[in-house]
Amino acid sequence: MVETRSGAPKAGAGRPATIVDIAAAAGVSKSTVSLVLRGSPLVKAETREKVERVIERYGYVYNRGAANLRKATSSFVGLLISDLMNPFFTELAVGVEDALYRLGFVPILANTNEDLERQAHVLRSLREHNLAGVIMSPARGSRAWDLANLPTRSVPTVITMRRVEGSPLPYVGPDNRAGSRKATEHLIGLGHRRIAYVGGYASITTQQERIAGWRDALHAAGLPADHSLIFESMPTRAGGLEAAATMLASSRRPTAIVCYNDVVAIGATRAIAEAGLVVGRDVAVVGFDDIAEAADNNPPLTTIDAGTRGIGQRAAEVLLGLIHGADPAEVGHVGETRLVVRASSGAGPAPQTSNTPAQPAALKIGASA
Amino acid sequence: MVETRSGAPKAGAGRPATIVDIAAAAGVSKSTVSLVLRGSPLVKAETREKVERVIERYGYVYNRGAANLRKATSSFVGLLISDLMNPFFTELAVGVEDALYRLGFVPILANTNEDLERQAHVLRSLREHNLAGVIMSPARGSRAWDLANLPTRSVPTVITMRRVEGSPLPYVGPDNRAGSRKATEHLIGLGHRRIAYVGGYASITTQQERIAGWRDALHAAGLPADHSLIFESMPTRAGGLEAAATMLASSRRPTAIVCYNDVVAIGATRAIAEAGLVVGRDVAVVGFDDIAEAADNNPPLTTIDAGTRGIGQRAAEVLLGLIHGADPAEVGHVGETRLVVRASSGAGPAPQTSNTPAQPAALKIGASA
C-alpha cells in the first residue's frame, strides 16, 4: 500500500500530522496508532510508549471528525434552551454543559428564544451534524409533533423543565406540583388564609403543575382556590410587578402569594414595596426555583429550590443512558424540591426590616486600590 | 465503478440515504448530486430539479461531518464564556450565538467559569473538532500564553470583553474608559464633588480601564480621585453590597458612586437602602452594562449601555473576517457606550420615591385563570 501524501513524515511545513505520519515515524502501521489513541489494551506497552513519544513530538492532534465519520456517531449533543436570558434557564444550561463535558460530550448551543420556528429550524439544521443526542427545554407552545420530526434516524433526545403532552421523549424536571404545594403549605402554616397565585402562562405545563400544587394545599386546608385568586403574567420581573399590582388592588386583598417563579416573585416584592406595604409583614411572598438572585433580593426570597443545576446534570445522564440503549419510557426523572425559608414570607429572620442577608457575606476584598 | 453498499438504493431499512443513493435513484453521478447540494450554477435546471425531487422523497440529510473532512474546515465555532451565570456574559453569549447561526456557523459552548485550568482543558479538547474559529471572553487571569497554545495550525480567534495583555488576537469590546468617564461626568454634572468607585477586581483590564475613565473625569474637573475613594469587591451583588457598606462607613462619605458594573450597583443600592439612606437622593449610583435587571431595579439604575448584544454580534463578524483572511491586527473593535439615565443617580424621574418604572410596563396578560 502506498501512503499517499508526500513521503516526508516530518512535522512542520504547515500540514498537521495525521496517524499516517505518526505510523511512519514510529515504524508501525496506522492501525496500531489508532489502537494506541483509543487506549486499547491490545497494544504492547513498549509499542504504545514508542508511538506516544512520536505523537508528543509531532504535536499530533486527533481528528475527531474523521473518526466520527467512520463510526457514524459523534460526540456532539444539541443543547436547545428556550430562553437563555432567563437566569433560571442559564443555570440549567450551565448544569447540562458541565455534565456533558464530564461525560465526554460537547454541547452545541442554541437559544431558541421561545420561538417555535427558530426551534424547528435549529432542529433541522442540527441533523446534519450527526448529533449523539439532544437535550432541550422546549419553546413555549411546543407540541409533540414539533419534537417528533427531529431526525431521520431518531436521535436520542431528552426534554427538560417543561413537559410536552403526548411526546414519548423522556422528561427530566423538578416536581412542580409538590414544590408548589410545599410553598403554599408554608404560608398556610404561617396563618395565612387567603393566598393568591401570581405569574406564569397557562399554556405551559409547568404553570399547570404549579397551580395544581397550590390548589392541592388550599383544598386540603379547606381554603379558597378559585380563579379570582390567580393572577397570571409574563414570567418576568415586569410581569410579576404588574400582576402583583393588580392583585393588591383587588377586593379582599390576599395576605400572601405563591409565585410562578423567582423572577416573578422579585417583581412582586417590588410592587408590594411600591404600594407602601412591607413584604413579609403585610404580604408574604414565596417564589420558585431558587435562582442566585433570590438570596440577594430585598427582602431575601423564600422560595422552592428546584435543584436546577442537578436537573441539568441528570438530563445529561439520562441522555447517556438513552444513547446506550435505555428505554425512553423508563428513564425520565422528576426531581425533589426543597423549601428555602428567607424573609419574604415573614418567617425568616427580621421580616420587618429585611436587612439581614440570608447567606454569608461574600469574601471581602477590602477597600484598597 | 461499483457503488459499495448493497444494491438497493431505496430509502427505508434504517440506513440513512447518502448521496450515492440519491445519485442512483436520480440516474446521475454523485458528483452531480454534490453540486446540486451546494447550489452550483453548473448544474442544468432540469437535472437540479430531478435531483431535488429525489432528495425530498428520500428525506436525505446532508452529512456535514463528511463534507468537513474533505474540505478540512468545519462550521463549528468554539464559544468560551468566562462566567455564564453572570447576566452580562449571558447576554454576550446570546448575541454571539444569534450572529453565528446567521453567519452559517454553529456554536460549541463552554462555560470556563473563570477557571484557567478548565479553559486550557477546553481549548485543548476543542482542537480535535477542527473548529472554524473561537470566540472567547478569557477567564480571569488569562495571559497571552494561555491563549497562544490553542491549536497546532492556528485557529482564527477573537477575544471579547477583556483584553489580554500582549496577545496578538483581535479584541472586541466596549469602550470601558470612555463609558466610565461618561458615568462620572454625569454625576459631576449633577453637582457631586466626592465620587467613589465601587466594585471589581484589579486584575482585570476591564477594571483598570473603567477606573481610568473615572479618574479622567475627576481629574478634568479638579476633583479628588485617590485610592481612598476606590472600594473593590467581587463583581457580584454580594460584593457590591459589601463594598458599598464599607464605603458608607468611611469618613467623609462620598455622595455618589460609579460602580464596576450593574450587578455591583444593584448590590450597592441594597446597601444604601439598608443603611436607611435613599438611593438617588442621599447617594447617587451609576452602574455599567445595562443588563436587563438594571431597569427593573429599585430604584431603576442609571447606567452605561455597553451594547453587549452588539458586541457579541460584532465579535462573530470579526471572526468571519479572520476566517476569510483578514489581518488580526486590523479587525479589533471597540464599541461605543451610551449613558442611560434612570432614577438611581437622582437625575431620573421621581428620585425620592423611585416608583416609576423606567420602561413601558410589560404586556399585561390580565388576571384571568
Added chain:
DNA sequence: CTGAAAGCGCTTACAG
C-alpha cells in the same frame, strides 16, 4: 453540463 477517480483522516473487520 456531467461522470470516474482519488482522497479527506480515521476505524473496522480480517489475517496472521
Added chain:
DNA sequence: CTGAAAGCGCTTACAG
C-alpha cells in the same frame, strides 16, 4: 500483538 485492505460520506480536480 500488529498489519493490509476496505470503507465512512462527502468534495475536488480532471476529462470529456
